[in-house]
Amino acid sequence: MTETAEAEHLADPALTRPDLMGPRLVEATGDARWNDLEAVLIAGGKSNLTFALRSGAGELVLRRPPTGDLLPSAHDMRREVTVQQALADTLVPVPRVVLADLDGDLLGVPSYVMTKAEGVVVRDTLPAGWAENADERRRASVALVETLATLHSVDAGGVGLGSFGRPEGFLARQVARWTRQWEASRTSVVAEVDELARGLAAREPRRPGVGVVHGDFRLDNCVMAASDPGRVVAVLDWEMATLGDPLTDLAMLLFYWREPGEEPTFVPAVTDLGGFMGRSEVAEHYASLSGTDLEDLDLYLAFAHFKFAVIAQGIAARVAGGAMAGQDFGDLRGEVLRCARAGLHHLRKGM
Missing domain, CATH: 3.30.200.20 (Phosphorylase Kinase; domain 1)
Structure with missing residues (x-):
């Protein structure tokens, strides 16, 4: 595998x-x-x-x-x-x-x-023979959360990343950046995305943290050990990494994390299979490892949904322009709208 x-x-x-x-x-x-x-x-x-x-x-x-x-x-x-x-x-x-x-x-x-990192990348199905029981799936969940907490504990200055980003006002700048990306890639008016952007721009987290953030941390951006579901072999896809607010990473992980019975999206996920941690367990385990306060988590979840709505729109624009080496991910307009509406729900919930 x-x-x-x-x-x-x-x-x-x-x-x-x-x-x-x-x-x-x-x-x-x-x-x-x-x-x-x-x-x-x-x-x-x-x-x-x-x-x-x-x-x-x-x-x-x-x-x-x-x-x-x-x-x-x-x-x-x-x-x-x-x-x-x-x-x-x-x-x-x-x-x-x-x-x-x-x-x-x-x-x-x-x-x-x-x-090449030898192992498995888990997308929309579990590889044959990998994490076949609830204990192994829980261990895979724990390994992902612990890897994320380990990343956020890295001494940025000690590894030469002290000037890798500007953590002060990080979330506000991210909202502004992804709003610009939305304006650059949008092909039609989506009122919900615009409303979410305005709402996020008007909010600030009460206790923002500082650390090296991945920017798109999720199961299928990691290589897992083929013989040990409880071990992450490598973290991939660092194009959005920076020095910023670690809760943006946790919120993106929770965004991608599916639970049993939830409607599937175009993002591959297997965490809705029995045995994987639920979202609340993921968040609580991360908080216990990092000592992070989660009182503003809904604000970060709202941003995660906004960010992915813009990402989905950007993918659609690049596919339409023939810039994805022949890959096609279907009609993503519904995904953009779904993300925006869910983001607005979290934004209102966190007020």
Whole structure:
């Protein structure tokens, strides 16, 4: 069971340039077998594109932005490389960066290559033989929460991330940033999104925290040990990472966390299967590990729903523009509206 076990197909050479990438990997690794490589798109990426690079030397993973026009500050390869290199010697599990081409000499856009994390990435179904019983599913839940709490406990200054972001006023700036993203990617008027944006802009958390935040922490952005559901092998997809308010990460994890009987969305989830922790347990366990006060959690949950509404709109816009390497995620207009309405519910609940 590996992270590339799902549907895949050979990548367009123009997106990965094996003729240029191969020699650079030979230089980086000292292994001439990288001169003869093939690139395979790993299906499922809805933002940056992820490819498996394979040769007689083994397998590495390439990350690059999608094609087409990019929204400001999105798809930041330098950010991903910076945080993964900084966390390499901490207790937060991350892949090792093998090659970083942040000037875009190879592909015409910034990109990097990292080691492949051996394990499983759990999306919409449980891999055969993995977390088959309630005890193992609970252990997987605990491992995710503990990994998130470990990330938030990292001494940012001690690992060179002291200037990685501006934590003061973080949530307000995030609301402003995602409102700009909404304006840049919207294709129609959605009154609920506009109302949610205005409501969030008028609120501030009472006790904001400070820490290294992932920005999109969830089960399918982690590689889990194939033989041990209670161990996270690696945390992936660091394009939104920064120094900010840790409760934004917890709220996004809870946003993605489904419970039994809930209506499925286009975001893959298995936590609605019996045995996984419920949302309240996730939040309580995180609070017990981190010592965080959760009195403003509904405000952060409202922001999580707003953020994902904008993300869904951005994905729809990129698919329509042909910038997602042939991937299609269906009509996302209903998802945008659902997220906005749920966000308004949390915003009013937290008042």
